[in-house]
Amino acid sequence: MRRVENMQRSYCLIVRIVLRVCMLFSVHAGIFLTCSWAQQPILQQLVYLNIPAYNLNLYTQYADQRWERLSVPVGVGRAADRKYQTPTGQGELYVKATGVTFEYGSQNPKELVGKTITHSNTFDKNTLKPITMKMPNDMKSIFMRINSDIDAQFHTRFVLHETTDWYTVGTPASNGCIRIDREDMHRLYAALAPSVYEGPLPQSVPITIYYDVAEYYPEQKMMVLHANIYNRQVDYVYEILHDLQEAGIDTRLMNMPALVEIVNQAEQQFHQALHTIQSRLKKAPFDRLIKDHEKQLLHFTFYLRFQY
Known part of the structure; x- marks a missing residue:
């Protein structure tokens, strides 16, 4: 399914071509493919994210022309207001950062707004019981710039970041940023421009964020x-x-x-x-x-x- 605008159709066609080159497919229902990232020269990297599928793919082409893909589930912006939606369009990933902190937003009591969040009220993944945990001191983020294909605005405030609210991955829950669970974020962080641990990337990595509400898998019909x-x-x-x-x-x-x-x-x-x-x-x-x-x-x- 491709639609809404011709530009988005071309994005999806590119994704199909790369998928066929890789000959690797993942179904939204939780099959996520992990690649072993060999220590070889990298020719290029490309990132594609389909918002309603909650799926991000990092494609890496090595010097031997081989492509590999890392696929991770994500959470996206909530739908109530355009400013809280994850924008679609083309942009670039340009900085990696670790030790990122978060602040309480306006939805919290007035005395908390603007203060650094030191603990997270979340859930244990195994038992699903409520827990309060100290925020990790090595939380990672990847900064993004993107031109919206909806309103032609240039956005710099949306990032890909690690979250302790792992249960919101796969839902529209954020204020527009792209949420990634801790283990998946560490895999993505290590695979993206692997020569850089933190700071500006030597060469920005193109990202295409699109909105594809129907996907056909011909092998399985x-x-x-x-x-x-x-x-x-x-x-x-x-x-x-x-x-x-x-x-x-x-x-x-x-x-x-x-x-x-x-x-x-x-x-x-x-x-x-x-x-x-x-x-x-x-x-x-x-x-x-x-x-x-x-x-x-x-x-x-x-x-x-x-x-x-």
Whole structure:
């Protein structure tokens, strides 16, 4: 599915080409591929992030022309207001930083706003029980500059950063920045411009952030739809047909009523899932836990059973 603007379609086509070169695929449902980063000269690196799929891919091309990919799940900006959305467009990653601290925002009591957060109220990954933990002193961030393809604004305040709120990865929960769980952030941080531990990159790494709500996997004949979290003008049926036609499928013989019904089911599921997640995030810290099965309802998978 590619849509909204021709530029975004070209972004997605690039992603498809690189995916086919690598011959590596990951499905949104939690299969994330870890690469072994050999100590070889790097020719170039490229980053692609699909917002409604909550998935970031770092592609690295080595001197022997081989490509490798590191794929990590992310959290993105919440949808209530444009200024809190993660912008789409093209930009660059240009600085790595460790030992990053965070401050209390305006949603907190007045006496806390602007003060450094020293402890995090979160949840244990294994038991899912509430815990209060000291903020790590080596939290990592990657700074980004990006030109929005929606309003042509140039953004510098959004970053990729480590989070202790690991349960919000895979949801729209941030103020626009890209959240990454600690282990995944350390992998990404080490793989991106590996010669730099901290500071400016010797050469900025291009990043493309796009908004693709339907993805077709031809090997499995599988279509994955994603919730339209930013309420953009999206026609799922059109997007599905566009993807299938790109894959060389003659869609004129498809059972259109059946396809429309599938889309209706998906949209109903997305509406309920977004309501559940957005309501949960407004609660007190120890009532905010979002479980994996609730996040998965932001995605809808179906397999092609039509006769062509």
